[in-house]
């Protein structure tokens with residue numbers, strides 16, 4: 336069976352990909368940084384390699400028997416004061432360098448839906464530069480472009496739990512967020528597909544208002560939604576860079592932009608948001 340190197344296996348999506356790869360019988364090596372919580376991966380992966388993913392020396396000898404790579408490495412919640420160019424571009428570029436040196440068969444990379452039209456955002460600029468590199472490489476690649484993840488929708492649940500949800504605009508913007516388990520199947524399928532890009536979302540297309548209502552249904556609290564005029568969102572985008580450093584502003588900038596965009600992609604999977612929100616109650 337083919338040997339896959341997974342980078343990002345300690346993250347939300349990566350942890351589901353690791354399980355899916357083993358379920359399908361692949362040999363799995365994960366590469367993680369020393370500081371990360373990789374305990375669960377030790378019982379799933381065949382090999383766990385620890386090191387600084389920004390140091391080219393970490394990759395020495397690692398790719399010798401690797402056939403294909405999947406990477407979900409990227410900054411989501413900023414905690415290291417690194418830039419997107421350091422991580423979303425830089426680490427993935429190092430993985431591709433090693434992949435090219437060792438003539439791997441395939442590189443599957445997770446970017447974002449509409450990332451190529453959002454290149455003025457720091458996160459998308461870095462991700463799409465890497466997509467450009469993949470497109471210029473002789474290594475075959477598939478770029479996965481998901482809509483929002485269920486993990487990100489948890490913010491709606493948190494607000495509902497506190498008793499009130501705040502939305503920008505009139506709540507009519509649509510999205511079809513996807514569960515990590517469903518998306519992991521698409522990423523692993525990507526190893527053997529010819530498509531250079533796959534846009535994908537979850538099975539339910541929902542307005543932000545409907546997502547809020549589902550969050551209230553899960554928490555069994557009365558629906559209380561406050562609609563914030565969209566000019567406030569635009570104003571925040573203008574003034575926040577003056578008050579926040581670029582590391583903290585990056586995720587906020589991405590969030591404030593996608594909250595005003597249609598984020599629907601071809602539907603896939605069967606995991607529903609209500610069940611996900613209900614599963615969070617058990618964790619509370």
Ligand SMILES: NC(=O)c1ccc[n+]([C@@H]2O[C@H](COP(=O)([O-])OP(=O)(O)OC[C@H]3O[C@@H](n4cnc5c(N)ncnc54)[C@H](OP(=O)(O)O)[C@@H]3O)[C@@H](O)[C@H]2O)c1
Pocket residue numbers: 342343344345346347348349368370371372388389407408409410411412415417422426445446447448481482483484486487
């Ligand atoms: N969340 C969304 O709605 C969404 C939508 C579309 C696309 N995406 C993209 O999909 C990808 C996966 O998302 P996710 O939610 O699974 O993210 P996540 O849970 O934050 O996982 C990110 C992974 O990247 C690794 N990483 C980050 N900084 C690193 C560094 N400096 N050195 C080494 N490893 C580093 C993390 O390792 P540690 O565990 O050590 O931190 C983790 O394994 C991201 O690139 C994200 O931008 C997300």
